[in-house]
Amino acid sequence: MEGEPDLPAAPAEAKFFNPVQSRPININPDSINLSRSFNTTSTSNSSSSSSSSRYTPDFVRDIQAAFKRHRPVAVMHRPVRNVVHQRETPKESSIRPRSILDSKKCKEDILQSRRIQSQRCSNNDNVPITPPSDGVTTVDAHDVNMKLINTQRDQPTKPKINDAVASLGPGPGNALGEIQRKVHFSSNAIATSCGADDQMATGTGDLLSHMDSLALTEKMMVMDNQVDTSAAANQDWRNHNLQSMEMENSLRSEGGITSVLTGRAMGDHDQLHQFGNFLQNDLNNAMTQSSVVGSSCVTSTLMNSSSAPVINSTTYCSQSEADGAQLETGPAEGKMNAVQPSCSLSKNAGGESAPQSAVASQAISSALATAMEVNKSSDPCKELKTSLPLNYSITKDSSLVDNSNLVNGDVPNVKSQLPPSDVPPSDMKLENSKSEKLERGATGKATSTSRKKSYDPDLFFKVNGKLYQRLGKIGSGGSSEVHKVISSDCTIYALKKIKLKGRDYATAFGFCQEIGYLNKLRGKNNIIQLVDYEVTDKTLLREVMHGSMSNKEGRVRDDGFIYMVLEHGEIDLAHMLAQKWRELDGSNATIDENWLRFYWQQILQAVNIIHEERIVHSDLKPANFLLVRGSLKLIDFGIAKAIMSDTTNIQRDSQVGTLSYMSPEAFMCNETDANGNTIKCGRPSDIWSLGCILYQMVYGRTPFAEYRTFWAKFKVITDPNHEITYEPLPNPWLLDLLQKCLAWDRNERWRIPQLLQHPFLVPPVPPKSPSTPDQLCTLLQLIVESTADDQKGDLLCSQLHGMLTDPNASVSRDQLRKLLQILNRLV
Numbered sequence: 001m002e003g004e005p006d007l008p009a010a011p012a013e014a015k016f017f018n019p020v021q022s023r024p025i026n027i028n029p030d031s032i033n034l035s036r037s038f039n040t041t042s043t044s045n046s047s048s049s050s051s052s053s054r055y056t057p058d059f060v061r062d063i064q065a066a067f068k069r070h071r072p073v074a075v076m077h078r079p080v081r082n083v084v085h086q087r088e089t090p091k092e093s094s095i096r097p098r099s100i101l102d103s104k105k106c107k108e109d110i111l112q113s114r115r116i117q118s119q120r121c122s123n124n125d126n127v128p129i130t131p132p133s134d135g136v137t138t139v140d141a142h143d144v145n146m147k148l149i150n151t152q153r154d155q156p157t158k159p160k161i162n163d164a165v166a167s168l169g170p171g172p173g174n175a176l177g178e179i180q181r182k183v184h185f186s187s188n189a190i191a192t193s194c195g196a197d198d199q200m201a202t203g204t205g206d207l208l209s210h211m212d213s214l215a216l217t218e219k220m221m222v223m224d225n226q227v228d229t230s231a232a233a234n235q236d237w238r239n240h241n242l243q244s245m246e247m248e249n250s251l252r253s254e255g256g257i258t259s260v261l262t263g264r265a266m267g268d269h270d271q272l273h274q275f276g277n278f279l280q281n282d283l284n285n286a287m288t289q290s291s292v293v294g295s296s297c298v299t300s301t302l303m304n305s306s307s308a309p310v311i312n313s314t315t316y317c318s319q320s321e322a323d324g325a326q327l328e329t330g331p332a333e334g335k336m337n338a339v340q341p342s343c344s345l346s347k348n349a350g351g352e353s354a355p356q357s358a359v360a361s362q363a364i365s366s367a368l369a370t371a372m373e374v375n376k377s378s379d380p381c382k383e384l385k386t387s388l389p390l391n392y393s394i395t396k397d398s399s400l401v402d403n404s405n406l407v408n409g410d411v412p413n414v415k416s417q418l419p420p421s422d423v424p425p426s427d428m429k430l431e432n433s434k435s436e437k438l439e440r441g442a443t444g445k446a447t448s449t450s451r452k453k454s455y456d457p458d459l460f461f462k463v464n465g466k467l468y469q470r471l472g473k474i475g476s477g478g479s480s481e482v483h484k485v486i487s488s489d490c491t492i493y494a495l496k497k498i499k500l501k502g503r504d505y506a507t508a509f510g511f512c513q514e515i516g517y518l519n520k521l522r523g524k525n526n527i528i529q530l531v532d533y534e535v536t537d538k539t540l541l542r543e544v545m546h547g548s549m550s551n552k553e554g555r556v557r558d559d560g561f562i563y564m565v566l567e568h569g570e571i572d573l574a575h576m577l578a579q580k581w582r583e584l585d586g587s588n589a590t591i592d593e594n595w596l597r598f599y600w601q602q603i604l605q606a607v608n609i610i611h612e613e614r615i616v617h618s619d620l621k622p623a624n625f626l627l628v629r630g631s632l633k634l635i636d637f638g639i640a641k642a643i644m645s646d647t648t649n650i651q652r653d654s655q656v657g658t659l660s661y662m663s664p665e666a667f668m669c670n671e672t673d674a675n676g677n678t679i680k681c682g683r684p685s686d687i688w689s690l691g692c693i694l695y696q697m698v699y700g701r702t703p704f705a706e707y708r709t710f711w712a713k714f715k716v717i718t719d720p721n722h723e724i725t726y727e728p729l730p731n732p733w734l735l736d737l738l739q740k741c742l743a744w745d746r747n748e749r750w751r752i753p754q755l756l757q758h759p760f761l762v763p764p765v766p767p768k769s770p771s772t773p774d775q776l777c778t779l780l781q782l783i784v785e786s787t788a789d790d791q792k793g794d795l796l797c798s799q800l801h802g803m804l805t806d807p808n809a810s811v812s813r814d815q816l817r818k819l820l821q822i823l824n825r826l827v
């Protein structure tokens with residue numbers, strides 16, 4: 001319609017001349033409207049509004065279009081964008097300039113079209129629509145829909161029409177010959193995909209426009225309808241075809257994945273088969289696969305994304321179609337299932353993918369990432385999974401992710417239990433530049449990179465051959481970057497990346513040692529679980545593991561990295577505390593003791609585990625306790641030290657912790673004390689840090705918070721005479737606990753097993769009363785007997801008896817004592 005605004009508006013009722021019947025025919029808008037209504041109900045993506053009014057502007061435009069295009073008005077759709085073949089642009093000869101259109105022929109065509117349409121309407125218009133098979137260009141979907149419908153109508157009709165035409169006696173130069181030629185033309189156009197839809201549409205249009213007799217037309221259409229009825233399954237099936245077309249279109253528009261489906265025109269089955277293969281190949285291609293499947297389906301869920309690359313080329317049509325037809329059920333699914341077994345699962349198992357798959361993977365994974373960005377409150381995995389066709393659901397396929405090295409079933413449980421909504425906003429920071437890159441990725445640098453590497457390192461991490469897609473940077477510590485990632489089995493992890501280049505060997509040794517500790521602590525509650533790791537510098541790792549690295553001089557020169565895949569924590573204790581204190585801010589309320597007990601106990605248990613393993617953490621602080629599925633877990637063993645000998649103290653060489661939580665001995669590590677002994681840091685140093693954490697939990701600040709500079713802190717913490725300020729607390733045991741942890745003399749500090757039994761955590765049970773109720777009752781009986789004549793004594797005794805024997809009565813020791821005193825006086 002666009003580009004032809006100068007056409008005169010169609011009259012509401014027009015009279016055309018029928019050359020066969022030689023009499024004027026009334027074109028009644030009602031019939032047009034009926035057709036429109038019919039098509040509105042028979043095609044799921046038609047606008048409902050189009051049928052609500054007979055003389056809407058849409059209607060008038062449709063009439064105009066019908067004049068212009070020689071097509072039945074009834075099958076017009078609202079303008080949408082779609083994809084069609086590009087390989088062969090419409091030939092000039094097949095598109096007649098409007099200016100030379102024979103107006104009379106035009107009228108005849110419209111008339112014939114209307115008749116055809118009404119005939120088709122009576123047969124339910126069950127026309128399967130085959131998606132275009134190759135090439136990508138964006139055109140007016142109105143055209144495309146028309147062409148597709150015409151194409152479909154022609155394609156299955158071919159044998160019958162030809163037979164019918166043959167039976168009518170074909171001959172060169174006559175109308176039947178012309179029709180046959182046209183029919184052949186149309187069919188061949190489909191078969192060879194040459195001229196694609198435009199030619200086919202033109203062929204069909206020409207066919208109609210060259211019909212010489214109405215009888216012949218009627219006969220043709222009867223046959224056509226027979227074909228329609230037998231060839232098309234039902235309306236749903238057509239919707240599924242539409243959707244599969246939509247999926248394909250989305251894929252194409254994302255990554256220019258033309259090669260996946262190029263080269264030949266395919267029937268819908270072939271296309272689904274191809275699509276299935278494409279997905280399966282990508283599934284084998286590692287992480288990307290989830291994105292592939294997800295994204296193709298995510299298309300319908302991402303319609304509001306302004307930045308989503310998938311969506312940009314998929315507007316009204318895809319939305320309505322996606323709304324109207326679900327992939328999970330129906331014939332399309334059946335087809336997908338049908339093709340699955342034939343898909344080669346091992347084709348790309350080696351991790352190297354075909355370039356087009358890589359391109360597709362990136363493009364689609366970019367959609368996933370964008371989806372996550374767009375819909376931060378939703379679970380991307382859930383979205384991914386719910387949008388998967390059933391047979392393409394991604395499971396723990398060993399070819400994708402090998403979790404066999406997990407010590408216990410703990411880690412896999414992380415899956416889907418960490419809704420992003422629980423994750424602090426900082427966790428969900430998606431790198432905008434990245435997402436922009438994602439959008440460009442399909443055609444830009446990412447493509448070439450992926451061709452070389454089979455994955456885009458800007459989008460993925462590869463650890464031991466397994467891909468993890470970046471979701472965003474969680475944070476960066478002194479020595480590392482930590483990213484939130486998703487694995488191919490849709491599990492969220494934290495990936496810690498440590499750059500080794502330029503670090504001294506002792507530090508590098510420390511990093512590798514962290515892996516050793518985490519390996520040692522696998523399966524332990526309250527310790528973050530290491531899922532997988534890789535040290536790219538194998539020599540370094542070997543040396544570290546053999547212990548020949550710690551004393552090596554110099555710095556790491558090679559461009560090595562350490563990757564650690566860890567359980568993902570939702571929030572750390574530092575953030576939890578800040579949140580808690582924000583809640584209490586302004587109110588007189590103090591911290592809830594039960595909340596305190598609950599987390600303090602978990603903190604102690606975590607540290608107890610490492611102390612039992614003869615590991616001193618040395619950097620205990622709230623930020624190093626992460627909440628994972630409701631439990632606090634200890635992270636960051638970067639400067640942890642193993643206790644080498646039986647002595648309780650160890651030598652410290654480099655970093656000694658975070659200032660506010662550092663013990664006095666940590667400041668004076670390796671120095672000699674007043675007695676000439678070398679000051680060492682051992683388990684008690686961790687206990688001091690725990691005391692500082694507890695202090696912060698109780699008072700909302702660390703014990704030396706007011707001393708801001710390093711030197712001020714150093715001075716006050718290392719001063720044995722400095723007295724820590726403790727504000728009064730309602731629970732004296734809590735105060736006692738703090739003092740037990742923050743004793744300046746490390747030998748006076750309690751150890752973890754003692755702290756776990758401290759009265760604050762295990763309140764002392766009140767001592768049992770010396771006499772049981774039974775004994776008291778017997779005693780009362782004796783009193784009653786001895787005061788048999790005394791009414792008042794009787795009354796008191798029966799009262800006492802009642803109180804002692806009634807299980808619901810709560811008699812305080814005071815009450816009992818008073819009653820017995822009175823009785824005593826009476827006796």
Ligand SMILES: Nc1ncnc2c1ncn2[C@@H]1O[C@H](COP(=O)(O)OP(=O)(O)OP(=O)(O)O)[C@@H](O)[C@H]1O
Pocket residue numbers: 474475476477478479480481482494496528566567568569570572623626635636638
């Ligand atoms: N498993 C995890 N899940 C979620 N977040 C994590 C995880 N591991 C680390 N983080 C976060 O990543 C950031 C840096 O991590 P980490 O402390 O391990 O790095 P680091 O280099 O050792 O830092 P630092 O030396 O400053 O303690 C922190 O904000 C931490 O909360």
